[in-house]
Amino acid sequence: MNHFMKKHIYLFLLIALAFASCERLMMPKPKKYSATQLFEEVWSKMNTGYAYFENKGIDWDSIHNEYMFKIADTFNTQQVYDTLSQMLNILQDDDISLNAGFAQSYYKKPTFYKEDFNKQLLEKTYWLGAEKTGPLLYKVIDSCGYIYYGDFNQDVTDAQINVVIDRLKGLGMKKGLILDVRNNPGGKYDNMFTLFKHMGYDTAGYDYSVYLYQSAYKKGPARDEFTDYVGTFMDKNNEKKFAKKIRVLTNRGMLGVGNLFATGSQGFFNVRTMGDTTGGGNCGLTTSYELSNSWILTFPSTKVRTAGGFFMNDGVAPDSTIHTTATDEAAGKDTIIEAAIDNLWGR
């Protein structure tokens, strides 16, 4: 390698090093981890992003003043996690969580409502002999199609639904469909929209659009900085439809997206919801953010209301309220399913 080549290689490296140094100056320095700094980061992220301070009636500034004396840089990781989880749980929100890797904090609202869902009974009678495609469990009961979908986190596809519809028709579904989503803890919005695409029914000659619900998005750090509420609609589409008449079964065990599904279903002209009010919660889109120590903070950053403009914190009431009864259970019957079958038959 001659003198010139060497000289240019050195020059190249020198310039690369100079640029690298410059960008270190231009990029913000990563925050150094300390317990108090992390507390400030969590408090501040919630302060600028959480959507429901107004509804909760909690003075978040006073929480800061209280907890700044409860945390110290001498705390070990477990103590920091415990203190921050405790602070977040003050908001009593199922959708807030702190994922520290070794543990994930969450709040579970205690409920004293009737469950209206007896899994053992369902397995022994209604689900016996049922077929399963993807996450959908299905069979035909008394000429009515029956599908159970228990978790919006389990991905469901149009192709799977098409298979289920064809199979149910082949098995003798004539009166309509019962879509049982009781005890569904919520999950992904995409799965909800996949189901919505197969609701409604084919109309020749005119289009329709179903008003599902309305949302307001956080648009800035101030606590009241939201966009106006905008509606979410499901337009007529070419997907294969479940049936002309659909009954959606709901109960208190439905959370998050489950609430949205219940209220959205009520917008369809061929759907009736039956059972109990859903479990409530915020239903809004959650934001996740990685903190300076790599923990992940998740919280709702969107407000969602029913198409009629009501918050769903206390749940979505069904079109027909029906509870399971001890007498029916003793006779091996699920009162809500039986009522849905009767309703589809017009009895």
Next chain:
Amino acid sequence: MLLLSCMAVGANAQNISEDEGILSKKEYARYLGFGVGTTYQSFYDEVLSSKRYDKIGVAACISNTKINDVKYTELMFQGSMLNMERKSDELVNQKIKYYKAFMDYRHMYKLAVLDENIYDVRAGALFSTLFGHRYAPELANTGNVYEYAISVGLTGKVAREQTFSGRRGHLIWDLSIPFFTNTSRPSYMNVSEGVGPTNKALTQMFANNTITAFGKYMRINSRLHILYPLKNGNKLKFTYQWDYYTMKGGSGEKVYTAEHTFMLNYQFNY
């Protein structure tokens, strides 16, 4: 930084002839370039994380260059896909997929500045498009960040001839800075991903587009090339590129990204 680069070029300057090889009817030397190299990238995205991510990977580019005594044009596409990492405990490990692609078109004319016997100085306009996508699977609902920038700006280059092992090559430094940009970053906390049935990637990408000057989008692209002629008229180009940009969304949440790329580029003279 810029001063150092200028000094480096100046200190080695000899003469100005840069174009050679097969010429087109209009007396352009034309080169089709294919390049591949090592890239080190880092970013700090305030929408996703308080951590800085970085990674070494591979980048590739295609270019078309036309040059004569007066004019210089270059169209270049470059892209890379990296699984970006950061230091953390194993229990909270996370990788963010980062796709970056840009297309720069430089159109320059020779300037009669400095000593023309030593330097070939050219300056002109830049048209640039840049696309970035980060995907953090651990951040449910809001882990998809799309951004783009379509810009016009200024570009310039300084070249001088240099003999490498008896062959007449060139040492070139160029700099490009966009000034007016149509750009888009996610809305506040990336909630634009939205609770809707039709919210797809393209909708998200263009949802917050705005026209801006230097303030919201700043990019500096600086390259140092050693151009080494081969016996068949083609050329080998060794390039070090520093590409830095910051982009601000409507709510003020910024992304800072930097890329250092060492690339070997084969230039076909046609």
